[in-house]
Amino acid sequence: MTPSIGGGVASALQLLWVLLAGPLALGLMRKVRSRLEGREGASVLQPLRDLRKLSTKQRTRPTDSTWVFAAAPVVLVASAVVAAAFSPLVTLSALLATRVDFVAILFVLLLGSVSLLLGALDTGTAFAGMGASRAAMVGAMVEPALLVAILAMSLGVGTSNLSRLVGVGVTTSTLAGPARILALVSFFIAILAETGRLPVDNPATHLELTMIHEAMVLEYAGPDLALVTLGESARLVLLLGLFANLALPWGIALGTGALALVGGLLAVSIKVGLVAVAVSVFEVTTAKIRLFRIPELLAGAFLLGVLSVISAVALR
Amino acid sequence: MTILFVAFLACAGASALAGALMPRQGRVLASAVLLIGASTFALVLAGRVVSTGSDFTWSRSTLLPLGGLAIRLSPLGALFVILSGLVAAASSLYWIGYAHHSLNARSAATAFCLFVLGLLAVPMAGNVTTFLFAWELMALSSLALVAHDHARRRDAIAAARWYAVMTQGGAVAITFSLAGLAAHAHSTSFVRIATGATSLTSGAASTFFLLALVGFASKSGAVPLHVWLPRAHAEAPGPVSALMSGAMVNLGIYGIILVGRVLLHGGEQWWWLVVSAVGGVTAIVGALYxxxxxxxxRLLAYSTSDNMGLVMMALGASGLTLxxxxxxxxxxxxxxxxxxxxxxxxxxxxxxxxxxxxxxxxxxxxxxxxxxxxxxxxxxxxxxxxxxxxxxxxxxxxxxxxxxxxxxxxxxxxxxxxxxxxxxxxxxxxxxxxxxxxxxxxxxxxxxxxxxxxxxxxxxxxxxxxxxxxxxxxxxxxxxxxxxxxxxxxxxxxxxxxxxxxxxxxxxxxxxxxxxxxxxxxxxxxxxxxxxxxxxxxxxxxxxxxxxSGYARVATLEPWGSGRHNQTARMQYTATSFGEPIMRVFDDVLRPDHDVDVSHVVESRYYLEHISYRSANEDIVERALYRPLARSLDWWARHTRAIANGSVHRYLAYGLVALVIILVVVQ
Known part of the structure; x- marks a missing residue:
């Protein structure tokens, strides 16, 4: 299939969607959390306003940093939007949909994670080093769970192509096999850890010693901080969108017609909104676990993935 | 194509001679330029073999005993020659600059050239004798390079000792395997061995494969035979490390493919389960360390082990599915x-x-x-x-x-x-x-x-x-x-x-x-x-x-230190602290040694005089497997010392007895 104009439009739409939906999802999650805690909370639009405010401020850099520090937020956002453009979020027929698979998307996102880790080490401070060290540990534990979950889902379909993995749920009714459900649970735990949500990391913490992600990005300010927030929130909605589409594929556009795209856009926004609310509710009811209990949680996710692979093979 | 091969040999030989004979001034430059020439000729030769798909053969039966010197460069071997050639050319270039620091002595320069020659010759070998000759050339010259300048580097001696034992042990296993195959085929030529191997019994084929696997996997740093690799690759000088990790470990993989897939035609399923399992363990242990x-x-060397583990997993999956x-x-x-x-x-x-x-x-x-x-x-x-x-x-x-x-x-x-x-x-x-x-x-x-x-x-x-x-x-x-x-x-x-x-x-x-x-x-x-x-x-x-926003430049600020000013470089995370979480997560596997020594002020236990902290993270395989082995060898050596008391007459008698036994057995 040659790259088509429709595919290009769809990819551009997905790219813009993650950039806009990311901050909105953050706002929604904070709002839900506030209401459940009995507070009024800021508007859902607040993260967008924050981004606008940040983009008018001065850029800063720590005294001993190099170009790596300045490049990290750029690469983070670039990797997130590239991954989003080629994933089945709004439609199954985005650009390059047949030539980019789940593993490729995962490694593109990894580029963003690694650049953030290096940007943190470039500051030469204890906090950023601590954050990077912890984030690297969590990342190293997340990757096995993610890859095994992808393998388990791919086994039933015979390919790791994401559009096929999502599409198989639309066109057939073999969606809810035990293998797929186990793999999705494992995938979901991995997403929570990867995007730094509770119970792995507390995104709202203000104490440096308990931070993972926030400690890494302490030194960023102004437009750079805006990029970090944008990139992180884009990754969040991208992963939640993938999860939602893998679990409940209905509503995703099959082609690239105008009407189909609008329908797909609505569908993915609603699905991600629901998942975000669910995550938020879960976060209110749970506490952050100790740093060295995180590997146990992720080992559990990994085992679910292995179980899923075994059941996929056994039930074939 | 023969002219290319002869040019390659001439350049490689000339580089070794230049290393041995030239005065210090210009020695490395001459050797390196000749080596780049040799690598280029080998690259062109290998490139032509790959593009035409037909083997290049060349042999001189007078040059080596037992079948003579036989070159048969197949397209598969040519791939490895290309790799060795590329890495060798780059390393030689690198060596010119590096020689200002070290690695410019006569012996080191000669060994470097012979090492490159060995690396390029192993995949060209067409019979067992040539293969083993090139293999040993590669092993011994790299051993000399690891031990080079050992008077000033204490760790280099230990690294060289480990390397010598492991590489020669591996070579013995490979020799037994290839000699067994050659004996069965009544020829040392790889082509004859491949045709003869179809009539091997399953047990014999498995034995030969496992022997070869031990030798070749140890060269590629497979656990538990990897212990030499992080020492030798770390102690070797810069360009030599690059050659060892970029080219030499590949030849272990080449050997496994040669024996398992070319000579023994794929063999049995369980061989490749073994290869996969060894690869998996190697990858994890390498990555952890x-x-x-x-x-x-050392980190880079362990990562080499890790990557060769991944290669072995792919090889295993290939053999398994075949x-x-x-x-x-x-x-x-x-x-x-x-x-x-x-x-x-x-x-x-x-x-x-x-x-x-x-x-x-x-x-x-x-x-x-x-x-x-x-x-x-x-x-x-x-x-x-x-x-x-x-x-x-x-x-x-x-x-x-x-x-x-x-x-x-x-x-x-x-x-x-x-x-x-x-x-x-x-x-x-x-x-x-x-x-x-x-x-x-x-x-x-x-x-x-x-x-x-x-x-x-x-x-x-x-x-x-x-x-x-x-x-x-x-x-x-x-x-x-x-x-x-x-x-x-x-x-x-x-x-x-x-x-x-x-x-x-x-x-x-x-x-x-x-x-x-x-x-x-x-x-x-x-x-x-x-x-x-x-x-x-x-x-x-x-x-x-x-x-x-109107701000012309990026503001350069002191980083945040929780309100504390004047942060020093000592407050940064170090490599040890960065890896600490992983060390703690895999505590049960790695079993690191921690030692905290606290001494208190005499007047009060609430005040400290000083604290010293040591941590060591020695390879668990080395501790669990090789230490006891070395200790028992030591024990045996001490208890058998009595029969070797230094008397020449007694040694001559031993020689005579051994000769008689051999004659009796051969009869």
Whole structure:
């Protein structure tokens, strides 16, 4: 299939969607959390306003940093939007949909994670080093769970192509096999850890010693901080969108017609909104676990993935 | 083509002579230039063999006993010659600059040239004698290089001792295996052995394969035979480390393919289960020690072990699927194994070049004493960053395609066969995934702690950029990593030809890699282009808002220290502290030694006089397996000392008795 104009439009739409939906999802999650805690909370639009405010401020850099520090937020956002453009979020027929698979998307996102880790080490401070060290540990534990979950889902379909993995749920009714459900649970735990949500990391913490992600990005300010927030929130909605589409594929556009795209856009926004609310509710009811209990949680996710692979093979 | 071969031999021989005979002034330059010539001739020769697909043969029966010197360069061997040639040419270039620091003595220069000759000759060998001769040339010359300048480097002696024992032990196993095969075929020629091996009994074939596996896997750093590798690769001088990790370990893989696939035609399923299992354990152990190591070259060496483990997993998956009747998957997995080998050669030589430059500039390999080198060594830092991204399998560098192919191979292998293999392959995927995460920790640490932040010692602060040839060599291999990452078919196409896959290649395509007849596609080219485009757009956005904000420049500020001012370089995270969480998570496996020594002030236990903290993270395999072995050997040696009391007469008598026994047995 040659790259088509429709595919290009769809990819551009997905790219813009993650950039806009990311901050909105953050706002929604904070709002839900506030209401459940009995507070009024800021508007859902607040993260967008924050981004606008940040983009008018001065850029800063720590005294001993190099170009790596300045490049990290750029690469983070670039990797997130590239991954989003080629994933089945709004439609199954985005650009390059047949030539980019789940593993490729995962490694593109990894580029963003690694650049953030290096940007943190470039500051030469204890906090950023601590954050990077912890984030690297969590990342190293997340990757096995993610890859095994992808393998388990791919086994039933015979390919790791994401559009096929999502599409198989639309066109057939073999969606809810035990293998797929186990793999999705494992995938979901991995997403929570990867995007730094509770119970792995507390995104709202203000104490440096308990931070993972926030400690890494302490030194960023102004437009750079805006990029970090944008990139992180884009990754969040991208992963939640993938999860939602893998679990409940209905509503995703099959082609690239105008009407189909609008329908797909609505569908993915609603699905991600629901998942975000669910995550938020879960976060209110749970506490952050100790740093060295995180590997146990992720080992559990990994085992679910292995179980899923075994059941996929056994039930074939 | 004979003229190319003769030119190669002449250049290589001349370089060794130049190393041995030239005065110090110009010795290394002459040797290195001749070596680059030799590598070029070998590259052209191998390139022609790969492109025509027909073997190059050359033999002189008078030059060696037992079958003579026989060269038979097959397309498969040519792939390894190309790799050795590329790494050797780059290392020779690097050596010119490195020789200002060390490695310019007569003996070292000669050994370097012979080492390159050995590396290029092993895959050219057409019979057992030539193979073993080249193998030993490679092993002994590299041993001399590891031990070079040992008067000033105490650790080098220990490393050389480990290396000598392991490499010679491995060579014994290989000799037994190949000699057994040759005896069965009544010929030392590999072609005859391959035809003769069809009549081998299953038990004999398995014995020969396992013996060869022990020897070759030890060369590639497979657990538990890897203990020499992190010592020798770390102690060897810069260009030698690059040759060892970028070219020598490949030949272990070549040996496994030669014996298992070419001479014994694939053999039995359980052989490859063994290879897969060894590969999986090797990958995890290598990645774990890389993630917790604080010596930058030791880290790279463990990562070599780890990568060879991944290659063995792909080889195992290939052999497994071939034995169970899935040739399409087997072909894909074999291509994957070789692509992984090529990628590893490119990025690991880059990394060792950069690490060698760091060592030459700071005289330290301990990352806890380094830091901030990116400002004083920008080119070296950039090449190390390229290597870091490549080894972590991150697009757009070349490791990414290898990792993708490995995942596809395992996915399709899992779809192909029965229960026992299913469990192995699932565990293999788990091992690959865990290794991937640990590799990222190891290399974020290696780059971040060594090159970013602030210098942690005087030597790091006073470092200077490496010499021009060192920078050029590292940049060339780093560029190769980028080019083969964006256009991986440059590698895959050569591998397809080397394996004689013909028109039905398991994976092909310049723009989009497509698996046939299996399903799967990837377009590294478009992905890289999209990433580059996105980076440009984001940079443009940032420039735009910065201009709109009215601030002309980026403010340079002291970093945040919880309100504390004057943060020092000592407050930064070090390599040890960066790896501490992983050390703690894998405490039960690694069993590190911690020792805290606290002494209190006499008047009150609430005040401390001083605290000393030591931690050691010695290889668990070494502690659990080799220590007891060494102790028992020691015990035996002490108790058998009585029969060797130094009397020459007694030794002559022993000789006589041994001769009589041999004669009786032979009769």
């Amino acid at each position: 890389a993630a917790t190591s604080k010596d930058v070259k 034995a169970t009747g899935h040739p399409a998957v087997a072909a894909l997995a074999l291509v994957t194994a070789l692509v992984l080998v090529v990628n590893h050669s490119l990025f690991k030589s880059t990394l060792f070049f950069a690490a060698g430059s760091v060592h030459a500039a700071t005289h330290s390999r301990n990352m806890d004493e380094l830091g901030g080198l990116a400002r004083v060594m920008p080119v070296t830092a950039l090449t190390f960053l390229a290597g870091t991204l490549a080894v972590s399998a991150i697009p757009p560098l070349n490791g990414f395609t290898g990792e993708w192919l490995l995942f596809q191979s395992l996915l399709h292998a899992l779809g192909a066969h029965g229960v026992a293999a299913t469990i192995t392959v699932t565990l293999a995927v788990a091992a690959v995934a865990l290794t991937g995460g640990l590799t990222i920790i190891a290399f974020v640490k290696a780059y971040g702690i060594t090159f970013l932040g602030r210098g942690r010692s005087a030597s790091a602060l006073e470092a200077h950029e490496a010499g021009p040839t060192m920078r050029v060599a590292a940049s060339l291999t780093a560029l190769a990593c980028l080019v083969t990452g964006v256009a991986p078919y440059a590698v895959i196409g050569v591998v397809n030809r080397a394996l004689d896959n013909g028109p039905n290649s398991p994976v092909a395509g310049w723009v989009t890699l497509r698996l046939t007849p299996l399903t799967g596609a990837l377009t590294p080219l478009y992905l890289s282009a999209a990433l580059a485009g996105a980076v440009i757009l984001v940079v443009a956005w940032r420039a735009l808002v910065t201009r709109a």
